[in-house]
Amino acid sequence: MKNVDAVNCLACGSDQVEKFLRLPEVPVFCNVLWESADKAQAAPRGDLDLGICSECGHVFNLGFDPELVRYAEGYENSLHHSPRFQQYAEELAADLRNRHDLKGAHVVEIACGQGDFLKLMCVDEGCTGSGFDPSFRGEQIAENIAIHGEYFGVRPLAQAADLVCCRHALEHIDTPVPFMESVRKALPADTNATLFFEMPNSLYSLRDGGVWDFIYEHVSYFCGTSLKACFEKAGLGVSRTWETFDGQFLCIEASANGKTSGAPDISAVPPAAELTELARGLSRQVGDLLAHWKTEFARVRAAGGQVAIWGTGSKGVTFLNLMGEDADLCVPVDINPEKRGLHVAGTGHRVAGPMDLPEANIQLVLVMNPVYAGEIAGMVRDLGITAEVVGV
Ligand SMILES: [Zn+2]
Numbered sequence: 001m002k003n004v005d006a007v008n009c010l011a012c013g014s015d016q017v018e019k020f021l022r023l024p025e026v027p028v029f030c031n032v033l034w035e036s037a038d039k040a041q042a043a044p045r046g047d048l049d050l051g052i053c054s055e056c057g058h059v060f061n062l063g064f065d066p067e068l069v070r071y072a073e074g075y076e077n078s079l080h081h082s083p084r085f086q087q088y089a090e091e092l093a094a095d096l097r098n099r100h101d102l103k104g105a106h107v108v109e110i111a112c113g114q115g116d117f118l119k120l121m122c123v124d125e126g127c128t129g130s131g132f133d134p135s136f137r138g139e140q141i142a143e144n145i146a147i148h149g150e151y152f153g154v155r156p157l158a159q160a161a162d163l164v165c166c167r168h169a170l171e172h173i174d175t176p177v178p179f180m181e182s183v184r185k186a187l188p189a190d191t192n193a194t195l196f197f198e199m200p201n202s203l204y205s206l207r208d209g210g211v212w213d214f215i216y217e218h219v220s221y222f223c224g225t226s227l228k229a230c231f232e233k234a235g236l237g238v239s240r241t242w243e244t245f246d247g248q249f250l251c252i253e254a255s256a257n258g259k260t261s262g263a264p265d266i267s268a269v270p271p272a273a274e275l276t277e278l279a280r281g282l283s284r285q286v287g288d289l290l291a292h293w294k295t296e297f298a299r300v301r302a303a304g305g306q307v308a309i310w311g312t313g314s315k316g317v318t319f320l321n322l323m324g325e326d327a328d329l330c331v332p333v334d335i336n337p338e339k340r341g342l343h344v345a346g347t348g349h350r351v352a353g354p355m356d357l358p359e360a361n362i363q364l365v366l367v368m369n370p371v372y373a374g375e376i377a378g379m380v381r382d383l384g385i386t387a388e389v390v391g392v
Contacts, residue, residue: 033342058226180234305363
């Protein structure tokens with residue numbers, strides 16, 4: 001049953017890796033929008049060639065070419081425009097602050113973006129923060145926070161970290177174990193720092209039908225088991241993994257010095273053999289879903305209508321690309337005003353704002369992330385649109 005080239009699992013190092021899903025020629029950057037349809041259609045593409053490790057359940061793209069990936073200017077993946085996500089980030093920061101005494105502490109964030117989350121982390125008395133991100137646009141965001149427009153680890157930390165956090169970055173890194181080793185090495189030898197990392201949860205994609213989450217920019221799709229294996233291989237002391245955001249995200253806490261107190265509290269993960277079975281079913285599932293929406297689109301097309309694709313994050317962009325020529329009646333919509341008028345990588349669709357929808361003949365609204373369905377249904381009604389609002 002094995003279908004492999006000689007390749008080792010990125011998380012645990014096992015050579016028991018099976019390929020299960022191939023999506024050729026998808027845009028390399030789902031989150032980069034383009035100023036013209038021509039440029040969007042000429043955007044770089046790469047192959048998704050997904051494999052799963054039968055030892056730890058780790059899923060990763062065997063076809064990943066790091067040379068294709070450059071985090072370019074124009075990268076806009078901030079989710080902070082959504083009230084739902086903003087509320088989640090606030091609750092997550094409050095939980096971390098409650099469980100770790102951050103009064104007078106120094107918090108470091110790797111890949112901090114524009115520092116939104118770091119700001120939420122550094123509100124306790126005397127708490128200071130350092131953020132690292134090459135995409136930082138260079139304004140000081142708070143007196144107690146310094147953000148450096150460079151990669152973490154380029155130079156030694158000026159101040160010892162008590163807590164190091166990193167959200168939605170590890171899945172982009174093609175060598176996660178060496179990366180975690182480098183994080184460890186960037187801290188002092190006698191560090192007592194806690195590491196907190198968050199990323200998409202592969203179980204959500206494998207088990208809960210989040211098939212649009214497979215995108216080129218993500219090399220790795222971690223489950224609790226493979227994430228723990230990756231951290232332990234890098235010499236870190238895992239204390240806990242848990243799911244958040246309705247199971248879509250996976251979190252881990254570990255000690256940078258490798259010490260543990262007692263057995264780790266690991267979120268429930270099915271055995272790797274079961275995950276492998278789920279993975280094998282995904283290829284058929286993707287085909288079935290596309291066939292279903294092609295039928296629905298034909299109905300809308302016959303009535304002269306259009307389909308709003310709500311959300312032009314990675315899910316929306318992948319969906320539009322996989323729908324091929326059938327996507328011509330789609331109107332991608334995003335509440336992020338910076339995306340309005342720009343074009344979707346691969347297909348070239350122009351992104352509309354919600355206010356543009358009443359002038360289109362929208363007969364179906366597809367919500368790319370079901371977590372936001374309630375929020376979006378409310379906005380659609382407020383626009384006076386009576387079309388059905390459904391999750392993909
Ligand atoms: Zn593995």
